Amino acid sequence: MKGFILSFRSEFYKSRKTAGFWSAVILPLLLCLLIFAGFYSRSDKMVMEPPGMILWAQFSGAILGVMGSLLLPMLIVFIGYSVNSIEHKADTWKTLFSLPISKFAVYTAKYFYALFLVFLCLALFVLFTIGFGNLLGTVKPGLKFHDYNMSGTLSQLYFKLFLSSLGILSIQFLLSLLFRDFLKPMGIGFVATITGVILVVNQWKYDYLFPYSHPMLALSALPQRHNHPAGNNPISVDIFTQEIYVSMIIAAVVFIAGYFIVLKKSVK
Amino acid sequence: MVINTDGLTFDFGSQTVVKSLSLQVPEGSIYGFLGPNGAGKTTTIKLLLNLLQTQQGSIHIFGKELKSNRLEILAQIGSLIEQPAIYLHLSGKENLLNRALLLQIGEARVNEVLKIVHLTDAAHKKAGQYSLGMKQRLGIALALLSDPKLLILDEPTNGLDPNGIIEVRELLIKLVSEHKKTVFISSHLLAEIERMATHVGIINHGELLFQGSIHDLEAMSKPAVQIETDNTVDAANYLARNNYTITEVNDTHIFVPYTTKQQMGNINKLLNDMGYNVYSITKQHKDLEKLFLDITQNA
Numbered sequence: 001m002k003g004f005i006l007s008f009r010s011e012f013y014k015s016r017k018t019a020g021f022w023s024a025v026i027l028p029l030l031l032c033l034l035i036f037a038g039f040y041s042r043s044d045k046m047v048m049e050p051p052g053m054i055l056w057a058q059f060s061g062a063i064l065g066v067m068g069s070l071l072l073p074m075l076i077v078f079i080g081y082s083v084n085s086i087e088h089k090a091d092t093w094k095t096l097f098s099l100p101i102s103k104f105a106v107y108t109a110k111y112f113y114a115l116f117l118v119f120l121c122l123a124l125f126v127l128f129t130i131g132f133g134n135l136l137g138t139v140k141p142g143l144k145f146h147d148y149n150m151s152g153t154l155s156q157l158y159f160k161l162f163l164s165s166l167g168i169l170s171i172q173f174l175l176s177l178l179f180r181d182f183l184k185p186m187g188i189g190f191v192a193t194i195t196g197v198i199l200v201v202n203q204w205k206y207d208y209l210f211p212y213s214h215p216m217l218a219l220s221a222l223p224q225r226h227n228h229p230a231g232n233n234p235i236s237v238d239i240f241t242q243e244i245y246v247s248m249i250i251a252a253v254v255f256i257a258g259y260f261i262v263l264k265k266s267v268k
Numbered sequence: 269m270v271i272n273t274d275g276l277t278f279d280f281g282s283q284t285v286v287k288s289l290s291l292q293v294p295e296g297s298i299y300g301f302l303g304p305n306g307a308g309k310t311t312t313i314k315l316l317l318n319l320l321q322t323q324q325g326s327i328h329i330f331g332k333e334l335k336s337n338r339l340e341i342l343a344q345i346g347s348l349i350e351q352p353a354i355y356l357h358l359s360g361k362e363n364l365l366n367r368a369l370l371l372q373i374g375e376a377r378v379n380e381v382l383k384i385v386h387l388t389d390a391a392h393k394k395a396g397q398y399s400l401g402m403k404q405r406l407g408i409a410l411a412l413l414s415d416p417k418l419l420i421l422d423e424p425t426n427g428l429d430p431n432g433i434i435e436v437r438e439l440l441i442k443l444v445s446e447h448k449k450t451v452f453i454s455s456h457l458l459a460e461i462e463r464m465a466t467h468v469g470i471i472n473h474g475e476l477l478f479q480g481s482i483h484d485l486e487a488m489s490k491p492a493v494q495i496e497t498d499n500t501v502d503a504a505n506y507l508a509r510n511n512y513t514i515t516e517v518n519d520t521h522i523f524v525p526y527t528t529k530q531q532m533g534n535i536n537k538l539l540n541d542m543g544y545n546v547y548s549i550t551k552q553h554k555d556l557e558k559l560f561l562d563i564t565q566n567a
Contacts, residue, residue, distance in 0.1 A: 010369050094319055
């Protein structure tokens with residue numbers, strides 16, 4: 001456990017000045033800022049003033065829409081790559097594996113750091129969405145953002161998105177660990193993401209088995225819940241749907257398989 | 269023995285890179301591990317650090333089997349393999365601090381090793397802007413950080429200027445003589461390590477061709493008589509006609525295997541009588557560089 005914590009802290013120390021780390025922070029900020037600007041400039045043209053809940057749904061939906069289908073998988077591809085490329089580039093695998101720290105701790109710390117970056121990114125999305133929504137409500141009192149509190153639903157939604165991304169993360173993490181160059185994991189990730197989108201759009205029967213479809217599936221299942229009132233909250237999020245289970249199972253299997261590959265792999 | 273391998277063999281695919289290697293590195297030695305490029309030195313070092321899995325044979329370090337005591341052994345080894353592994357986007361000091369974090373070592377030690385390798389002034393410069401020699405010195409600093417009992421250095425003087433080579437040499441000698449460390453250092457240049465090594469192992473095509481103390485190696489080299497005359501070629505021919513074996517002739521010197529002092533006197537007289545000017549005639553040990561070449565080429 002000590003080895004894991006030390007390695008995890010070292011991962012942060014190493015990456016805090018890299019694009020991999022900052023992309024997880026800047027992407028949510030930028031995206032939320034853009035949608036904020038869009039809403040701000042459009043607000044005068046909004047003829048009828050929608051109630052707070054609809055407004056929140058529009059605002060967060062705009063962000064989620066961009067994020068869920070394409071950006072999240074690509075961000076994961078990038079994070080998986082950047083966490084590993086830092087060692088490929090510096091040729092430091094050999095030193096990592098000759099430290100008096102178990103290979104399992106080194107591998108796990110790296111994996112969980114990638115996981116942490118994705119989690120951080122999605123958590124910031126929640127934070128920025130709520131922050132910018134409330135800011136909109138303040139600077140444009142016509143938009144009744146203050147009427148409704150979205151934070152609970154939004155947190156659940158992004159948590160579900162996080163769980164749905166675990167499968168992709170494990171696969172991309174392993175690919176980036178094995179391949180030194182950016183093109184292979186990037187290319188595979190990109191093609192798989194597009195395939196995932198096509199599968200969902202065409203409503204293929206078994207799309208829930210394909211990890212790259214999971215983020216989109218996780219979000220597309222939502223409208224059905226609309227007519228399903230739970231208490232006084234009309235948008236209830238059913239977190240554990242079948243694609244989430246599949247995502248978690250794939251993540252666990254690939255994670256364990258990856259460890260045995262690392263164990264057997266000779267460090268060149 | 270600090271390092272003791274027995275019948276160590278390693279194949280990359282169908283190619284055997286290390287053949288039944290039996291290394292014996294005594295405590296407190298500077299063991300020069302010599303061989304031409306591609307002889308199997310780096311592979312051996314990676315085996316010693318458990319970066320490559322042992323296929324055949326055994327490795328014992330500090331008297332313990334490597335694989336079953338991996339972490340305990342690695343905790344006492346500092347290593348530098350091939351080009352130093354450095355995060356180029358971090359400064360030299362940050363590189364050391366990162367390693368110190370992993371090894372749970374304080375910042376004071378980081379400053380200490382920076383001073384040892386003369387990088388204190390460049391500590392806050394990005395490692396990406398370091399010269400080759402500075403990177404190498406940072407690599408050595410990383411190896412020294414944990415104050416390990418055994419240092420395994422793969423060609424540590426690569427890219428260093430003569431001053432840097434001398435500094436590293438003096439540092440290693442000091443570590444061994446004052447701090448009772450053991451150093452295992454590989455090189456493809458004998459000249460580079462003959463002045464510090466106490467023990468030598470010579471490897472080529474994965475096979476250990478020689479192993480012993482540096483004195484054993486010197487003893488293997490047969491002395492020669494080196495003669496400097498005004499006309500080396502004619503003088504050499506004349507000596508050959510007088511039943512002397514000539515091992516080498518060049519523009520300035522003739523070399524004849526040394527037998528006795530009397531023989532040197534005879535050669536001198538012979539050449540003088542024939543009117544050759546003998547500028548100098550000395551007994552010389554064959555230099556180790558040549559011996560090294562002989563050993564690695566005759567194999």
